[in-house]
Amino acid sequence: MTTARTYVANTNKSKTIAYELNITGVIQGVGFRPLVYCLAYEKSIVGWVQNDCGCVRIHAEGTELDVEQFVFDLLNNGSLVSISLLEKKQVKLSNVDSFTIKESGHDIACGAISIPKDVYLCGACKAELLSNTNRRGTYSFIACSECGPRFSMLRAMPYDRKNMSMSAFPMCELCRKEYQSPTDRRFHAQPISCRVCGPEVFCSTVGGRVVSQGDVDVVATVVAYLNQGKIVALKSIGGYHLLCDAQSTEAVDLLRQRKNRPDKPFAVMLPEPRADETSEDWLDKCVAVDSHQRALLLSPVRPILLAKKQSNVPIADNVAPMLRDLGVMLPCSGLHLLIMQQFNRPMVATSGNMYGEPMVTSTSSAQQHLTMVADIFVHHNRDIFHKLDDSVLRTLKSGTIPIRLGRGISPIELSLPYTVQEPMLAVGANQKNTVAIALNNRLIVTPHIGDLDSPIMQAHFEKCISDFQALYHVHPQRILCDSHPGYISSRWAKGSELPTTKVLHHHAHASAWALAAEISTPSLVFVWDGTGLGENGEMWGGEVFWGTPGNWKRVASLAPMKLQGGNKVPNQPWRSAASLVWGTNFTGIDFKPFDPQQLSYNAWQNELNCHVSSSMGRLFDAAAFACCEQSEVSYEGQAPMMLESVASTPSKVMPLSLVQKNDEFIQMDWRTLVPELFDFKVSPQTRAANFHASLIETVWEVTLHCRKKFNFDHIGLAGGVFQNRILCDGISQRFLQSDIPVVIPSSLPLNDAAISVGQIHEYCSRRS
Incomplete structure (x- = not known):
């Protein structure tokens, strides 16, 4: 239906003009049409605004001065993230006497479709949620034009309630009144609802019996289960979370056993920092964060942030075993906030899925797939159309990099x-x-x-x-x-x-x-990861390219290593270490505990089930075995993460030898590192630090070598290996006095997600 509000229009008809505007950009799910309406009212403009799949159409009539000022103010509004004017043309007057929000059209050719993102509660909604007097107090599905779920509950474009899972919840009289009122901040807010007309939350047992309903009772049930060391499966914004008490070793261990996740770290949700200086700040107690990191955690994205643990972190050791960093987040929805208000201590909040499966999103799938994991289920009846894991970020000295692209x-x-x-x-x-x-x-x-x-x-x-x-x-x-x-x-x-x-x-x-x-000019890009197919069927992973997209030249590579064991190699770091030792005839290292009958060694010698790889990831695995004695891993990246966590201060820097293979190609020879890695007279912490320092210096040496032959203005870092903070920060610091900047983009992950x-x-x- 058309929403109209009439006001006194400009009466000087001789100077009245009409423009039609097509606006594109981030205009869906951000309260754009209400903003246009209110601006039109302020400037005495009549006409209409209409949403289409890829743009917003505006018909604006008024004096030439008022219309031009309206267009200028709209395009330069600081509250809008990104908009652009596709078209502006003068049209005939339509003789309207009000400004209306028209029913959406479906013209997919009018502009570029932009999907709105899910964001956390704005300050106003959060205040209402925690109020004892507001009618939406303790109503966890609270949202407005500026906040709440968007993409996760969007079935189709344009962004209208009928195309969202909210279409199942007709507005009550009070919500509709707010929706239609230009002076209300929920004016044309598509996710608007209240406890009278909106989604409902309820708790059920493993067998499906409902034991509590409504936010207050559900929160009390969840907190009671958490206090008893139980596992809770809770339907969040983009799928289910599995929750437990992060301070209870027994509860965390129970979750690990049931989820078949023996070592991979869990994210921890912390109570929100409060303005009251006398209250506990769990964030500062658990991790060391600066103002930038704190701002990221408090942002509408509400990501998981990898941050350094405090020395006496009040978290169970098995939450992030053998790692220096802890993944922390703050409440990401109204329901999480209400739970944390009562629980008021750290809780594990990990994806609700079984190993190797996607996160579950529906009541039936949760009851089916998580029955052997959870003790109690928290469901709600608003559909999730798109699965959304929590976003994971990591901060470097050069900025912030995403590890996982998700909610927000x-x-x-x-x-x-x-x-x-x-x-x-x-x-x-x-x-x-x-x-x-x-x-x-x-x-x-x-x-x-x-x-x-x-x-x-x-x-x-x-x-x-x-x-x-x-x-x-x-x-x-x-x-x-x-x-x-x-x-x-x-x-x-x-x-x-x-x-x-x-x-x-x-x-x-x-x-x-x-x-x-x-960057489109020639650059030198280091691409280091676990593995990937290169030219002529070779297995790459420690490469250096010069050139531009579409025209890369491989100018350097890690010297190849012969790895035995096929698909077992990434999961058993001892195999990478053994390949280094066997490949250099280094003595004094006993692999019999892992190869008691020397079957692998004999196979390696006879090149059975072997492959040759230039993988930097495997070099990190070997170093992790040498320094952390980690012979097997249960998740990707575990060994390098442990190696990074144990590293202290380097005592020796020994870059890999550069071997000239032809006029324009060199190899980085890892053989010089083997004696240093296995020098057990040096502490594991120092050897790990020396390993990182040696690779940092190797990047510097390779760059100097390549600059003699190639022109480039930037150094690029790509591939999962560069998720390592020591490596990235060290390389950036090493090049600080150089005229060649090291560029680490912040919009995409460095890993295979890119x-x-x-x-x-x-x-x-x-x-x-």
Whole structure:
């Protein structure tokens, strides 16, 4: 229906003009139409505003001075994130005498569709939630034009209530009155509701019996279970969380056993810092954070932030075993806030899923898949249309980098420095998968999908592709995939009916860096990760490229190592260490506890089940075995994370030897490191620090060597290895006095989540 409010229009008809404006950008889910309405009222403008799939149309009539001032103020409004004027044209007067918000249209050609993100409660909604007198006090689904879930409950565009899961909840009389009132901050707020007309929360047992209903009773039930050391499955914004008391070793251990997650760290949710200086600040008690990190945690994104543990952190040791950092977050929804107000101490808040499966989002799937994990379930009856994990961030001296793209950050939209000739889909890597879509000069990246090893994850991957094509009204004409034929994403691409183009894994990494850094000039990019298929079937992972997207030249690489064990190698760091030792004939290291009959050693000698790789990730695994005695791992990146955590102050810096293989290619020889790594007279902490320092110096030496032959103005870091804070900060510091800046972009992860972006930029750059 049309919402109209009449006021006295400009009566000087001789000077009245009319403009029609088409506005695009971040205009969905941010209260844009109410803002236009109120600005029109302020400037005595009549006409209408209408939402379409990809733009907002505005018809504005008034004096020429008033209309021009209205347009200027709208385009320069500081509260808007990003808008642009697609079209402005003078049109005939329509003889209207009011300004209205029209019912939305469905013109997908009018502009670029932009999907709103899920954000935490604004200050006004939070105050109402915690009020004893407000009618929405303790109502956890509180939201307004500026805050609340958006993407997670959006079925289709345009962003209207009928296209959201809120369509199942007709507004009550009071909510509709607020919705229609231009002076109310919930004017045309699509997620508006209250406890009379909105979603409801309830608790049920493992068997499905409802034991409590309503926010107050549910919160009391959850807190009681947490206090008893129980596991709670709670439906959040983008899926279920699993909660337990983070101070109880027994509760955390129980969650680990039930979830089959023996070592991988859990995120910890902390009570919000309070203005009252006499109250406990759990944030400062648990982690060392500066003002920037605190601001990130308190931002509307409400991410998980990896921060350094305090020396006497009041958290159970098994929450993040053997790691220096702790993933912390603050309440991310109204229900979490109410729970933390009563529980008032740290609790584990981890994704509600079983190992190798996506996060569950519905009551039925939670009761089915989490029955063996949770003791009690907290459900609500508002549908989640798009799974959203919590975003994970890490701060460096150079800025903030995302580790996982999720709630509050995704979907990410980037601008391409060219216009694609045909819409295309990039299906990314096999691990930490994301999917990207390119159309016109835009690139859209999905939230974190995950590792595609199981059939249920493959189904989730396919659903994300289908959902994003529908949301953005795009029909790709080409698919881009990784060159590795064994990747599930590559197999899916090959099985499609569309033309498919393969892109080398590490070229995609380098090109993703260039796009995120907005650099198009020749650069030297270090791409270090676990593994990826290179040219001629080689396994790469410690590469250095010079050039530009679409024209990368491999100028340096880690010297190859012969690894025995096939798929076991990434999960058993002792194999990487053994390959280094056997490859240098280094003596004094006994691998019999892991290879009692020397089957692996004999296979290594005879090149059985072996592969050659230049993987920097495997070098880190070997160093972790040497310094941390970590022979096996249960999650990706565990060994390097432990190595980073144990490192102290370096006593020796020994860069890898640079071996000239031909006029324009060098190898970084790891053999010089082996005696240092296994010098047990030196403490593990110092050896770990020396290892990091040696790689930092290696980057410097490689750069100096390459500059003699190639012109470049920037150093790039890409690949999962560079999620290491010691490495990134050390390299940045080493180059501080240099005229070559080290660039670490903040918009995309350095890990394989950026591969889909790089596939598009690499392919398109080749053709431009």
